[in-house]
Amino acid sequence: MTTETLSPTRERSRTSNRLRAMMTQENLITFVVAIIVAGAVIVPLAVLFVSSFKVLDPLGWDTAWGFGNYVEMFTDRIIPKAFINTLIISSGSTVLATFLGVSLAWINARTNCPGRDYLEPYNLIPFFLSPFVGAIAWHNLGEPQTGLLNNLARDVLGIEGAIMNIDNIWGVIWVTGIFFAPLVYLFVVGSLRRMDPSLEDSARTTGAGLVRTTMTVTLPLVMPGILSGAIIVFVTSAGEFGVPFKLSAPYGWETLTTQIFSKAVGDDANHYLGAAMSMALGIITVFLIWVQQRYIAPRSFTTVTGKGFRPNVLDLGPWKWVAFGYNLTFIAVAVVLPIVCLIIVSLHPVWTGKIVWADLTTINYVKTLFWWRPEAISAATNGIGNSLILAFGGASIAMVMALVISYMIHRTKGFGVRMLDFLSVVPIGFPGIVLAMGVLVTYIQTPIYATLWILMLAYITRFFPYGQRNISSIMLAISEELDQSSRMAGASWFTTLWRITIPLLKPGLFAGWILLFIIFLRELSISIILFTTGTETLSVGVYYLTNFENEPLTAALSMAQTVLLLIAIYAFRRFAGREALTA
Amino acid sequence: MAVDTSGAYLQVDNLVKYFGDDKAVDGISFGIPKGAFLTLLGPSGCGKTTTLMSIAGLHTIDGGRIRVGETIFTSPKEGLFLPPEKRDIGMVFQSYAIWPHMTVAQNVAYPLEIRNWDQSDIDDRVAEVLELVGLTDWADSLATNLSGGQQQRASLARAIVSKPSLLLFDEPLSNLDLKLREQMRVELKRIQNEVGITSIYVTHDQSEALVMSDEIIVMSKGKIEQRGGPVEIYSKPVNEYVSNFIGIANLMKGKVVEVSEPGIGKFEVTQDGQTVQLPCRLTAGIAAGEDAVLSVRPENVHAVPEGGGGVLTGECIHAIFLGSYVDCRVKWGDFEWKVISHPRNHPRTGEKVHLRFDAEHTLAVQP
Numbered sequence: 024m025t026t027e028t029l030s031p032t033r034e035r036s037r038t039s040n041r042l043r044a045m046m047t048q049e050n051l052i053t054f055v056v057a058i059i060v061a062g063a064v065i066v067p068l069a070v071l072f073v074s075s076f077k078v079l080d081p082l083g084w085d086t087a088w089g090f091g092n093y094v095e096m097f098t099d100r101i102i103p104k105a106f107i108n109t110l111i112i113s114s115g116s117t118v119l120a121t122f123l124g125v126s127l128a129w130i131n132a133r134t135n136c137p138g139r140d141y142l143e144p145y146n147l148i149p150f151f152l153s154p155f156v157g158a159i160a161w162h163n164l165g166e167p168q169t170g171l172l173n174n175l176a177r178d179v180l181g182i183e184g185a186i187m188n189i190d191n192i193w194g195v196i197w198v199t200g201i202f203f204a205p206l207v208y209l210f211v212v213g214s215l216r217r218m219d220p221s222l223e224d225s226a227r228t229t230g231a232g233l234v235r236t237t238m239t240v241t242l243p244l245v246m247p248g249i250l251s252g253a254i255i256v257f258v259t260s261a262g263e264f265g266v267p268f269k270l271s272a273p274y275g276w277e278t279l280t281t282q283i284f285s286k287a288v289g290d291d292a293n294h295y296l297g298a299a300m301s302m303a304l305g306i307i308t309v310f311l312i313w314v315q316q317r318y319i320a321p322r323s324f325t326t327v328t329g330k331g332f333r334p335n336v337l338d339l340g341p342w343k344w345v346a347f348g349y350n351l352t353f354i355a356v357a358v359v360l361p362i363v364c365l366i367i368v369s370l371h372p373v374w375t376g377k378i379v380w381a382d383l384t385t386i387n388y389v390k391t392l393f394w395w396r397p398e399a400i401s402a403a404t405n406g407i408g409n410s411l412i413l414a415f416g417g418a419s420i421a422m423v424m425a426l427v428i429s430y431m432i433h434r435t436k437g438f439g440v441r442m443l444d445f446l447s448v449v450p451i452g453f454p455g456i457v458l459a460m461g462v463l464v465t466y467i468q469t470p471i472y473a474t475l476w477i478l479m480l481a482y483i484t485r486f487f488p489y490g491q492r493n494i495s496s497i498m499l500a501i502s503e504e505l506d507q508s509s510r511m512a513g514a515s516w517f518t519t520l521w522r523i524t525i526p527l528l529k530p531g532l533f534a535g536w537i538l539l540f541i542i543f544l545r546e547l548s549i550s551i552i553l554f555t556t557g558t559e560t561l562s563v564g565v566y567y568l569t570n571f572e573n574e575p576l577t578a579a580l581s582m583a584q585t586v587l588l589l590i591a592i593y594a595f596r597r598f599a600g601r602e603a604l605t606a
Numbered sequence: 607m608a609v610d611t612s613g614a615y616l617q618v619d620n621l622v623k624y625f626g627d628d629k630a631v632d633g634i635s636f637g638i639p640k641g642a643f644l645t646l647l648g649p650s651g652c653g654k655t656t657t658l659m660s661i662a663g664l665h666t667i668d669g670g671r672i673r674v675g676e677t678i679f680t681s682p683k684e685g686l687f688l689p690p691e692k693r694d695i696g697m698v699f700q701s702y703a704i705w706p707h708m709t710v711a712q713n714v715a716y717p718l719e720i721r722n723w724d725q726s727d728i729d730d731r732v733a734e735v736l737e738l739v740g741l742t743d744w745a746d747s748l749a750t751n752l753s754g755g756q757q758q759r760a761s762l763a764r765a766i767v768s769k770p771s772l773l774l775f776d777e778p779l780s781n782l783d784l785k786l787r788e789q790m791r792v793e794l795k796r797i798q799n800e801v802g803i804t805s806i807y808v809t810h811d812q813s814e815a816l817v818m819s820d821e822i823i824v825m826s827k828g829k830i831e832q833r834g835g836p837v838e839i840y841s842k843p844v845n846e847y848v849s850n851f852i853g854i855a856n857l858m859k860g861k862v863v864e865v866s867e868p869g870i871g872k873f874e875v876t877q878d879g880q881t882v883q884l885p886c887r888l889t890a891g892i893a894a895g896e897d898a899v900l901s902v903r904p905e906n907v908h909a910v911p912e913g914g915g916g917v918l919t920g921e922c923i924h925a926i927f928l929g930s931y932v933d934c935r936v937k938w939g940d941f942e943w944k945v946i947s948h949p950r951n952h953p954r955t956g957e958k959v960h961l962r963f964d965a966e967h968t969l970a971v972q973p
């Protein structure tokens with residue numbers, strides 16, 4: 024054997040090797056996909072960044088470069104308050120959602136609470152429904168004059184005045200906290216379920232009681248999951264538009280999102296100031312998501328042993344009925360009560376807070392759904408069609424993209440893979456309304472503005488990472504050798520993808536598709552920035568009705584959306600597993 | 607260097623592969639004749655899989671050239687790279703890689719479908735191959751219902767079904783338990799003999815390599831340490847690394863003091879003030895006066911009575927009865943000799959022992 028020194032030729036041969044390697048089928052596709060994704064993700068954010076330094080003159084005619092928008096954010100009459108309100112709402116919702124999510128997950132995973140397996144799917148329902156619709160329902164439940172609960176309290180219990188007022192910052196925290204509790208639940212329930220029971224048992228043998236064991240052993244072990252969930256809730260609450268728009272903004276508590284919205288459309292629209300505010304919101308959320316992805320998420324796997332043993336659950340004794348009641352109460356408050364309220368309100372011609380049996384009517388459904396009828400309100404009836412197109416088309420395109428990207432990331436070592444990996448985390452860090460602002464300022468002068476395409480583009484850009492994660496988790500679990508052996512059998516890259524990879528990924532593809540379908544069907548904060556007459560979505564229709572029409576009409580369309588979502592959730596439960604729910 | 611002048615069927619020249627800045631394969635060259643069974647043997651991380659993957663085309667290489675028959679598979683310098691599916695190779699993976707969404711027969715038929723065979727020909731050929739590997743009864747079961755050994759057979763069937771020009775095995779038996787592994791070794795070799803396809807087999811299990819191969823290449827850190835037949839590799843390791851890796855050997859540092867005729871000389875070792883000279887064979891390239899390593903297999907060291915030709919004296923510190931032989935350790939200074947003795951006549955713990963060495967099997971190798 025001879026050894027020739029390769030060092031002089033090494034660099035050159037590696038470079039030419041790189042060039043030649045770039046010409047293969049998969050590398051070309053990676054490159055093209057990376058460029059498309061980079062364009063979709065980076066361009067709007069870059070334009071947003073640049074726009075935030077354009078200052079509109081007082082007459083609104085001309086712009087100059089400068090930091091004026093950022094200065095205005097501190098000197099404005101409303102924005103600094105909106106900032107603080109956003110922080111209060113996000114913190115409050117995070118505390119509430121974390122408490123609810125962790126306690127419910129613990130009850131379901133670690134105790135002998137009756138009917139656990141039966142309760143779980145219902146605990147998760149709020150995760151799939153629209154928080155905006157939840158806010159509308161709770162407005163009709165807890166408004167001092169017309170709220171159903173307040174009226175019941177007056178009529179049945181004979182209480183003077185109102186037992187609650189939902190229309191304030193606390194109401195926002197209440198609704199947001201309830202709706203995002205399942206997020207925390209999903210982050211911790213898996214670890215709790217898979218936790219090695221001997222860890223708890225050994226604490227018990229040292230004499231620690233149930234409460235003490237839970238506090239000192241169980242919860243610390245799942246702390247990374249809890250923190251991850253809490254951060255995601257904080258970020259999602261900060262980017263939530265519908266709930267503060269309905270419950271607090273009209274009563275003097277503006278938030279960053281409602282302010283961004285008013286700068287995007289409204290009479291005093293100022294896209295550049297809106298861009299600066301979006302940047303501010305985006306920087307906070309990106310930072311938090313970065314902390315979560317970089318430092319917290321990786322740790323959640325190391326604390327838990329993954330072996331498939333059946334942990335024995337804690338016997339709560341008679342307290343199990345307390346746990347059961349607590350869980351039922353959550354489902355009642357988060358799911359049943361709002362839906363029942365919407366149904367009741369939607370059947371009244373006008374809503375005064377009292378059920379009037381004689382007046383019940385279906386006219387609200389006719390006006391909001393039956394587009395062929397003369398009395399139909401087009402802003403509402405357009406919504407279903409548009410949302411279904413966006414949900415079907417968007418979910419399908421996004422899943423194809425997610426498939427290609429996952430494949431690239433996990434199966435090829437090609438050029439641009441690192442960038443793809445990075446790009447598919449970035450959108451998670453930006454609230455929909457921020458990305459939508461970027462898309463707005465980027466494409467407002469182009470022909471796709473004022474079409475459904477701009478909505479679809481923004482939807483896909485913001486949400487394809489969720490689909491991608493669904494596929495990636497499965498792809499990580501199936502051996503690369505399954506693909507490689509197909510190549511060795513003589514199949515090309517594409518044939519392998521079609522005959523081996525995709526069939527193996529089917530469950531993940533399907534779960535991801537329905538998840539995106541659901542998200543798109545209820546999407547509000549992107550749509551509200553980018554819609555125009557004719558491209559209203561379901562949630563925009565609800566927005567229109569609650570803003571310009573009355574509560575019964577709003578409730579009717581909200582119910583229509585909720586029913587569609589419930590059907591999709593059923594399909595999701597039926598065909599995908601709960602494993603698919605990795606947020 | 608051998609720039610492809612050999613009549614070898616598969617020729618690898620100066621293969622180099624980097625991962626980042628790490629050289630996983632560092633310029634190795636070898637050729638094999640048609641129909642041969644070559645094993646790449648080495649410890650974990652030495653670059654065996656990387657070499658195999660380079661031949662398969664599952665990753666690109668950074669330097670060198672790979673040729674099979676008349677076809678150049680890859681040669682970065684010439685800008686040549688044949689995609690894996692065009693290389694006509696059968697490959698058996700460590701994880702078997704049986705597709706779980708297909709039956710055994712569908713798995714085996716796949717390569718033929720890709721080659722657009724007629725359905726009736728496919729059926730005949732699949733039946734024939736399943737018969738060969740003994741899976742006829744399992745043709746229609748889902749691959750996931752098979753045991754490890756059966757999946758291995760299915761994987762082998764899929765690899766050979768299209769009569770490829772080359773068969774590659776990446777530690778195919780390492781997921782099986784010991785009994786099954788020993789049985790499959792023989793089986794695999796039988797099938798390879800029967801189909802006569804040139805094969806490269808990767809393993810870190812030396813006994814597997816010794817049993818199955820026509821030729822063995824011992825690798826370490828991306829380089830070839832030695833190449834030869836199983837007997838040669840075992841009885842004439844060229845350096846300390848190989849003799850340590852293959853089988854068990856007594857390895858002791860020392861010096862060659864005399865070369866009496868080519869390949870034969872004397873080796874001097876010092877321990878505890880005792881200096882002993884042992885007649886030995888010399889690996890090519892070792893000259894008198896050089897530092898070297900003495901390598902003697904335990905079966906070539908004998909405990910003998912006083913006056914029985916022993917050259918050094920130590921103390922037996924343990925003797926363990928292992929059925930057909932007794933495994934003894936003889937302490938000589940700081941060094942412990944591993945000695946194999948006959949159960950009927952072996953030293954006892956604590957006894958003084960004289961050791962005799964078979965000059966024929968006492969080797970001085972490169973350190």
Ligand SMILES: Nc1ncnc2c1ncn2[C@@H]1O[C@H](COP(=O)(O)OP(=O)(O)OP(=O)(O)O)[C@@H](O)[C@H]1O
Nearest residue numbers: 625626630648649650651652653654655656657810
């Ligand atoms: N895809 C990869 N990326 C980076 N480094 C790699 C990759 N594959 C292999 N290596 C490195 O290259 C070296 C050789 O790896 P290789 O897989 O060829 O070893 P091996 O001899 O097959 O070992 P084993 O017996 O463990 O399979 C190792 O140091 C390994 O860490």
Ligand SMILES: [Mg+2]
Nearest residue numbers: 654655656776
């Ligand atoms: Mg390997």
